[in-house]
Amino acid sequence: xxxxLSQLEELLSQQDGWVVHSENTCLCVTNxxxxxxxxxxxxxxxxxxxxxxxxxxVSDAAGLNEEILKTHQIFPLTTIGITLVDSEEYYIAFGALxxxxxxxxxxxxxxxxxxxxxxxxxxxxxxxx
Numbered sequence: 001x002x003x004x005l006s007q008l009e010e011l012l013s014q015q016d017g018w019v020v021h022s023e024n025t026c027l028c029v030t031n032x033x034x035x036x037x038x039x040x041x042x043x044x045x046x047x048x049x050x051x052x053x054x055x056x057x058v059s060d061a062a063g064l065n066e067e068i069l070k071t072h073q074i075f076p077l078t079t080i081g082i083t084l085v086d087s088e089e090y091y092i093a094f095g096a097l098x099x100x101x102x103x104x105x106x107x108x109x110x111x112x113x114x115x116x117x118x119x120x121x122x123x124x125x126x127x128x129x
Contacts, residue, residue: 001100002099002100003041003046003099003100003101003106004041005022005025005026005027005039005040005041008027008039008041008046008106009022009027011103011106011107012027012029012039012106012107012110015107015110017031017032018030018031018032023038025040026038026039026040027039027040029110031114033114033118035050035114035117035118036050036051037049037050037110037113037114037117038050039110041099043099044098044099044100045096045097045098045099046096046097046098046099046101046106046109047094047095047096048094048095048096048097048109048110048113049083049092049093049094049095049113050092050093050094050113050114050117051085051090051091051092052080052090052091052092052093052117052120052121052124053090053091053121053128054088054089054090054091055082055088055089055090055091056088056089057128057129058091058127058128058129059127059128059129060127063127064124064127067123067124067127068080068124071123075116075119075120076112076116077095077108077109077112077113077116078093078094078095078112078113078116078117078120079093079094079095080092080093080094080120081094093113093116093117093120094113095109095112095113097109
């Protein structure tokens with residue numbers, strides 16, 4: 001089975017403490033700590049991402065980027081990237097999995113993202129203004 005947004009919305013809405021609503025071509029999932037993750041189906045993959053912080057909040061971008069490259073592997077299933085939102089660059093945490101993944105894998109990926117966002121913010125807070 002290949003997942004679509006309505007099926008993902010049904011699956012994710014069943015998780016305790018998560019609130020899910022549709023936003024255009026993706027879903028917004030908010031956990032009990034108030035963290036948001038955005039879920040989209042793109043071709044053969046499901047992408048789950050969360051905004052960490054604006055690039056303009058970083059006091060030393062080169063230093064942060066090097067630190068991320070040296071430490072990101074300690075955060076399983078999640079990667080950090082930079083994306084453009086409304087003409088402003090943001091650091092994001094994201095994970096991707098097959099659009100044919102089992103429901104348990106989708107839940108694990110989403111839970112890992114929420115856990116790792118908190119870890120990333122703690123690990124890299126010294127680089128933020």
